[in-house]
Amino acid sequence: MTQPRDVTLSQILTVAQMRAAEDELVAGGLSVEALMEVAGRGAGEYVRRLAAGRSVTVLCGPGNNGGDGYVIARHLMEHGNPVTVVAAREPATAAAINARHLFEGNVTDGHVIVSGDVFVDCLFGSGLSRALPEDLLALVKGLSAAHHLTVAVDLPSGIESDSGAPLNHDLPQNDVTIALGAWKQAHWTMPACANMGVLRLVDIGVTLRQNAPRLLLRPRFQAPAPDAHKYRRGLLGIVSGAMPGASILSATAALRVGAGYVKLLHPDSRLAACVAPLPELVTTAGAIDDLVSDPRLAALLLGPGLGRDDTARRHLETVVTRGVPTVLDADALMLLGPDIPLKAPTILTPHEGEMAALERAFLLPANGTRLHRAKALAKQARATVVLKGPDSIVVDASGRVVVAPRASSWLSSAGTGDVLAGLIASRLAVHGETLRAACEGVWLHGEAARLCGPAFTSNELAQAAGRALAGALA
Numbered sequence: 001m002t003q004p005r006d007v008t009l010s011q012i013l014t015v016a017q018m019r020a021a022e023d024e025l026v027a028g029g030l031s032v033e034a035l036m037e038v039a040g041r042g043a044g045e046y047v048r049r050l051a052a053g054r055s056v057t058v059l060c061g062p063g064n065n066g067g068d069g070y071v072i073a074r075h076l077m078e079h080g081n082p083v084t085v086v087a088a089r090e091p092a093t094a095a096a097i098n099a100r101h102l103f104e105g106n107v108t109d110g111h112v113i114v115s116g117d118v119f120v121d122c123l124f125g126s127g128l129s130r131a132l133p134e135d136l137l138a139l140v141k142g143l144s145a146a147h148h149l150t151v152a153v154d155l156p157s158g159i160e161s162d163s164g165a166p167l168n169h170d171l172p173q174n175d176v177t178i179a180l181g182a183w184k185q186a187h188w189t190m191p192a193c194a195n196m197g198v199l200r201l202v203d204i205g206v207t208l209r210q211n212a213p214r215l216l217l218r219p220r221f222q223a224p225a226p227d228a229h230k231y232r233r234g235l236l237g238i239v240s241g242a243m244p245g246a247s248i249l250s251a252t253a254a255l256r257v258g259a260g261y262v263k264l265l266h267p268d269s270r271l272a273a274c275v276a277p278l279p280e281l282v283t284t285a286g287a288i289d290d291l292v293s294d295p296r297l298a299a300l301l302l303g304p305g306l307g308r309d310d311t312a313r314r315h316l317e318t319v320v321t322r323g324v325p326t327v328l329d330a331d332a333l334m335l336l337g338p339d340i341p342l343k344a345p346t347i348l349t350p351h352e353g354e355m356a357a358l359e360r361a362f363l364l365p366a367n368g369t370r371l372h373r374a375k376a377l378a379k380q381a382r383a384t385v386v387l388k389g390p391d392s393i394v395v396d397a398s399g400r401v402v403v404a405p406r407a408s409s410w411l412s413s414a415g416t417g418d419v420l421a422g423l424i425a426s427r428l429a430v431h432g433e434t435l436r437a438a439c440e441g442v443w444l445h446g447e448a449a450r451l452c453g454p455a456f457t458s459n460e461l462a463q464a465a466g467r468a469l470a471g472a473l474a
Ligand SMILES: NC(=O)C1=CN([C@@H]2O[C@H](COP(=O)(O)OP(=O)(O)OC[C@H]3O[C@@H](n4cnc5c(N)ncnc54)[C@H](OP(=O)(O)O)[C@@H]3O)[C@@H](O)[C@H]2O)[C@@H](O)CC1
Pocket: 022, 032, 035, 036, 037, 039, 040, 061, 062, 063, 064, 065, 066, 067, 068, 092, 093, 123, 124, 125, 126, 127, 128, 129, 130, 131, 132, 133, 153, 154, 155, 180, 181, 204
């Protein structure tokens, strides 16, 4: 089945997958030169619009990334835009040599740092295999400092494509990064993604790769059906604990994004009575075993404010044996291990600290990229995992991966994780699909943060979740 182009263009490829995709296009009758022409012209057009007649300096390396640079320079020259090429090394691939021959403009060798308005980095792309030598690092840094804007083509030079790891210190900050053909892991992985500025993608006709991670796109939410009622829309039970404020934050968010009924299930009526009530939130106090046996429950959330004592552990064991789709967050993740088998579709939402605890509990090595670690945990725990952070990743037990674009750094405040757990649980109560609920929750969280602007509280974030959903209604 052919996929819509925006789905194909949301895939995130490794260097090996990108090479295979390019080989497939070449096997289909295109030459590398023709692909370079499409990629270079596409990037060149972004640069031309950005430069708007101002001077452009293109730094070209020896490989095909450098080849793209000559195509970009030719495109700019043809449109009358002043352009200079700095050839850091002589072109070494057939396609790059060809592109060099076709460029008839000004080429210098980089011994003198030229200044100008827009600097285009085509030194290395996905073929970078080791740290930049001192002379090339000094050249990239010098040229970036001598121009008003820095644009990286495919990847900023010095960044490893598959891990997002910087191979050199002190790499320049980019204003724009133009990915060619497909997103690479580095475009959405910390720390590299924070250094790339605005991200753009040039389509060169790459087709969909099996099982490639994809970028989280805006979901489409439906209004409740005409015959909806509160139970049919989904009853979410949020198990409260030693710190009820955390579960109130989860509930505040959950109430706004789909579930028709959100109930706070509290084991201790005295503590429950201390919490400022929300008029729309029903709080029931009693034995947790009884409260979670309500057959109308469509989803459960356990963890925010739970505590880590024996009572908390008993509540965890009760909830996971109940057989209702469940979100486990915060303290619940510190108590979970292979001795507590998950009986229902489950979503785990660890931050780095909770992830490390889960890796210890499940005897997993804590090495490799965050993506590999999240995949390993999802497989081992047989759950969907949301590995939180500036670059959150969602992985399900079958290995499907969705990567979230970097969200507002104002989210780095206490309580925003409780809000996320509430959002995910609410969506889970609506339809019961773990990967979908996790993705919708992460998207709503990032969008609510965007709507809040700078300096918000986690309660304000939860309040904004309804507006985030309203903006993405089908
Ligand atoms: N293929 C296609 O169809 C299309 C590809 N496209 C473009 O190709 C780019 C990938 O091209 P690429 O594979 O030639 O790699 P690239 O990043 O230019 O550099 C590799 C060269 O650099 C060298 N080298 C590596 N590290 C080094 C270091 N630290 N210091 C010094 N040298 C170093 C390495 O040499 P070696 O490691 O063998 O010594 C090799 O010579 C991709 O990002 C996109 O822009 C588009 O045009 C679309 C069509």
